[in-house]
Amino acid sequence: MAGRRAGAGTGVRTLLALLALRALGAAAHPQCLDFRPPFRPPQPLRFCAQYSAFGCCAPEHDAALARRFGALAARVDAAIWAECAGYALDLLCQDPSTPLRTVPGLCEDYCLDLWRSCRGLFRHLSPDRELWTLEGNRAKFCHYLSLDDTDYCFPRLLVNENLNSNLGRVVADAMGCLQLCLEEVANGLRNPVAMVHARDGSHRFFVAEQLGLVWVYLPDRSRLEKPFLNISRAVLTSPWEGDERGFLGLAFHPGFRHNGKLYVYYSVGVGFHEWIRISEFRVSEDDVNAVDHDSERIILEIEEPASNHNGGQLLFGDDGYLYIFTGDGGMAGDPFGKFGNAQNKSALLGKVLRIDVDRNERGPLYRIPSDNPFVGDPAARPEVYALGVRNMWRCSFDRGDPASGAGRGRLFCGDVGQNKFEEVDLVERGRNYGWRAREGFECYDRKLCANTSLGDRPPPPRALEDLSPRICPPTPRLLRTTQEALLGTGCRLTPASPASADDVLPIFAYPHKLGKSVTGGYVYRGCEYPNLNGLYIFGDFMSGRLMSLRENLGTGQWQYNEICMGRGQTCAFPGLINNYYPHIISFAEDEAGELYFMSTGVPSATVARGVVYKMIDPSRRAPPGKCQIQPAQVKVRSRLIHFVPKEEFIRRTESTPRPTAPAPTKAPRRSRPTTAPLAPTLRPSRSTPRPGRRRGGGRRRGRLGTKVPEPSNGAVRLVRPAGLSPGRGRVEVFAGGRWGTVCDDAWDTKGAAVVCRQLGFAYAVRAAKRAEFGEGHTLPILLDDVRCTGSERNLLECAHAGLGSHNCDHQEDAGVVCSREDPHL
Numbered sequence: 001m002a003g004r005r006a007g008a009g010t011g012v013r014t015l016l017a018l019l020a021l022r023a024l025g026a027a028a029h030p031q032c033l034d035f036r037p038p039f040r041p042p043q044p045l046r047f048c049a050q051y052s053a054f055g056c057c058a059p060e061h062d063a064a065l066a067r068r069f070g071a072l073a074a075r076v077d078a079a080i081w082a083e084c085a086g087y088a089l090d091l092l093c094q095d096p097s098t099p100l101r102t103v104p105g106l107c108e109d110y111c112l113d114l115w116r117s118c119r120g121l122f123r124h125l126s127p128d129r130e131l132w133t134l135e136g137n138r139a140k141f142c143h144y145l146s147l148d149d150t151d152y153c154f155p156r157l158l159v160n161e162n163l164n165s166n167l168g169r170v171v172a173d174a175m176g177c178l179q180l181c182l183e184e185v186a187n188g189l190r191n192p193v194a195m196v197h198a199r200d201g202s203h204r205f206f207v208a209e210q211l212g213l214v215w216v217y218l219p220d221r222s223r224l225e226k227p228f229l230n231i232s233r234a235v236l237t238s239p240w241e242g243d244e245r246g247f248l249g250l251a252f253h254p255g256f257r258h259n260g261k262l263y264v265y266y267s268v269g270v271g272f273h274e275w276i277r278i279s280e281f282r283v284s285e286d287d288v289n290a291v292d293h294d295s296e297r298i299i300l301e302i303e304e305p306a307s308n309h310n311g312g313q314l315l316f317g318d319d320g321y322l323y324i325f326t327g328d329g330g331m332a333g334d335p336f337g338k339f340g341n342a343q344n345k346s347a348l349l350g351k352v353l354r355i356d357v358d359r360n361e362r363g364p365l366y367r368i369p370s371d372n373p374f375v376g377d378p379a380a381r382p383e384v385y386a387l388g389v390r391n392m393w394r395c396s397f398d399r400g401d402p403a404s405g406a407g408r409g410r411l412f413c414g415d416v417g418q419n420k421f422e423e424v425d426l427v428e429r430g431r432n433y434g435w436r437a438r439e440g441f442e443c444y445d446r447k448l449c450a451n452t453s454l455g456d457r458p459p460p461p462r463a464l465e466d467l468s469p470r471i472c473p474p475t476p477r478l479l480r481t482t483q484e485a486l487l488g489t490g491c492r493l494t495p496a497s498p499a500s501a502d503d504v505l506p507i508f509a510y511p512h513k514l515g516k517s518v519t520g521g522y523v524y525r526g527c528e529y530p531n532l533n534g535l536y537i538f539g540d541f542m543s544g545r546l547m548s549l550r551e552n553l554g555t556g557q558w559q560y561n562e563i564c565m566g567r568g569q570t571c572a573f574p575g576l577i578n579n580y581y582p583h584i585i586s587f588a589e590d591e592a593g594e595l596y597f598m599s600t601g602v603p604s605a606t607v608a609r610g611v612v613y614k615m616i617d618p619s620r621r622a623p624p625g626k627c628q629i630q631p632a633q634v635k636v637r638s639r640l641i642h643f644v645p646k647e648e649f650i651r652r653t654e655s656t657p658r659p660t661a662p663a664p665t666k667a668p669r670r671s672r673p674t675t676a677p678l679a680p681t682l683r684p685s686r687s688t689p690r691p692g693r694r695r696g697g698g699r700r701r702g703r704l705g706t707k708v709p710e711p712s713n714g715a716v717r718l719v720r721p722a723g724l725s726p727g728r729g730r731v732e733v734f735a736g737g738r739w740g741t742v743c744d745d746a747w748d749t750k751g752a753a754v755v756c757r758q759l760g761f762a763y764a765v766r767a768a769k770r771a772e773f774g775e776g777h778t779l780p781i782l783l784d785d786v787r788c789t790g791s792e793r794n795l796l797e798c799a800h801a802g803l804g805s806h807n808c809d810h811q812e813d814a815g816v817v818c819s820r821e822d823p824h825l
């Protein structure tokens, strides 16, 4: 707060601005004291009408706030109320009934005004006794209520352009980098290559490791101890970092619910002879969480002339056909045959294949869909759907816009490049994606490039590597000229050779300065983060860069934005993290459409350093309740292993350069790729603040001035449903740098007494069990088997199981009821 002292007129001007704003009914950014992103309420609010378009307040809550307001009016002297009702409305509508704050952070001028005649309100609005004791001292009182981040104080945030110009949009920083956060979902995985769901309503997710194991996770993120599938004996791979062979892909049949079929893609080898195999399996008749290992039927095998470029994606389209993405066979420059495999339609390598695996119980194991593009061509394999592919690593079908369905069925792929460019392609039937004639937008094999329809393009721009990536439209007849690339003006649409239109340029390509191995992702179509709708999110395995493309519907061009981890307080929500391991192996969508990715610190098939992360948009979420899912129950026969997150939020101050290796954590930091001496995920160069640079707004966490310290080890807090009086709630404990819950095994009034005393209550009335005060889903369970004598200074001093190790779940979250009065009197 130092250095800012508002003149007397500022408060008045701010208020006038606010009144004007309210009169216009414009949406304004609320403070969201629950430290979660704001959302658009499903219907307009009656009491906090100002936040009808965008806020933190659900309609039920709005009604509760209206009642509180009414109760307050009845309690406060009428003369005072006349003056203070406006303040009360302001303060209540910031929705202060959250465990983390009791009152909004206030701008100094506003607070000073308020203090003059309405400070008495706080006795009714906040249970915080420390605040009450400061009531007599105006400066201390307002300092206590101030925020570090003055942009975010109330009411200035309502008119802060940075915050409000971004309402309803993903927040970008000054460099155009979209700020997202992550939630850890699974860990300890050995090169997790795929995560898929079965489309069967169970909302399970299946994570495949390169070694040939597939694990089942339940919607609560617990993992079944017994693997779903274990074909590690048959799968060819090695511990060598960067080995591209192994178990590479997995897809459930669209009718899995009825026919129990799934398909896998893996490498096999005998001596020096290697090939890929696509097999069909069935789920076991007596366990829906296990594959019948004897059910394997080999659908297709393809010789691999070299150990790299093995493709590996399997997908079912809306057409019900199985799409198979092969690599060009390996080595460098697709050297096989006269002009390589990828341009050779009679080779299955370097292709997108499409086959029909339905009704294959009798007769052939698969059939050729009658509208495959080369069925009548004697010089082509009929399986071929598209060609000119080098090594497509991760493809996905767009689910389409949730409301309009627009975009549905588009097939996005990342095609890994040779020496210079990584590309993203929109794959269409019968099209040629250029390799080895072309790499990205450039010619790779000049002769071939000039000889075919792929030629007749301008000479490659020499200096393109030094430029930022450019986006060009997907239409094959359009291209970008060298000059435009060099000028950095993007893409001019110039008709190229009309001779053949079946060759397609990428929708986006990036030079090796930004990354050396693209990992294709997904178009976000989930429910929880409406701002991300339509954004194609992908990454790079070598540089750890996360990237995005958004289609401009007017021009058909794709707008590139990097994705970076939210800075400052942006990701400081409970349960979120702001860092990840750099080797981005794969992306995933869960059954509800939420987006995930998998990466590892050590890209070896035998090192268990892979993590699954969920993408979180801190700038906006869907209204509470909108995205609830009701997973179909599945019978679980195996033991369950509860998920314990291991990764931590890294606290960084914006004003100091980011440390390359944060001190207190033991985990290998992802800012240091192990094999790739390239731009690390959290690039320190970007962290250096630029003069005049501002954070891109978004929801920021309101913190109480400089007075809110990092909690100390063993600190506790109570989380309680709205409306309950203080002194009762779920117990959350701070240990090892994070908040977590306490399990109710062994939980008794002695433990409760310790917690109550820590919180300033003399008495413990009751030890609450069975999540009486709700479940702390987003937090780890930190303490189990807590046994206190009652005289300990904090919970950590009591006997307990090792921090974070437990055998319970959130249904057993412990709570307390405390009192200042002796309950026995």
Ligand SMILES: *[C@@H]1O[C@H](CO)[C@@H](O)[C@H](O)[C@H]1NC(C)=O
Residues within 6 Å of the ligand: 227, 230, 231, 232, 233
């Ligand atoms: C998977 O199979 C291999 C070889 O058959 C076996 O050695 C290994 O223990 C199995 N792994 C699990 C987790 O069942």
Ligand SMILES: *[C@@H]1O[C@H](CO)[C@@H](O)[C@H](O)[C@H]1NC(C)=O
Residues within 6 Å of the ligand: 336, 337, 338, 339, 340, 344, 345, 346, 347, 348
């Ligand atoms: C195309 O691929 C097929 C199958 O691998 C091969 O027999 C043929 O020689 C190749 N053609 C050329 C021109 O390289």
Ligand SMILES: *[C@@H]1O[C@H](CO)[C@@H](O)[C@H](O)[C@H]1NC(C)=O
Residues within 6 Å of the ligand: 339, 343, 448, 451, 452
């Ligand atoms: C290159 O051009 C020659 C002559 O026009 C043609 O016979 C040959 O098939 C072309 N090569 C490819 C790969 O299209």
Ligand SMILES: [Ca+2]
Residues within 6 Å of the ligand: 388, 415, 423, 433, 434, 435, 438, 439, 440, 505, 506
């Ligand atoms: Ca290409």
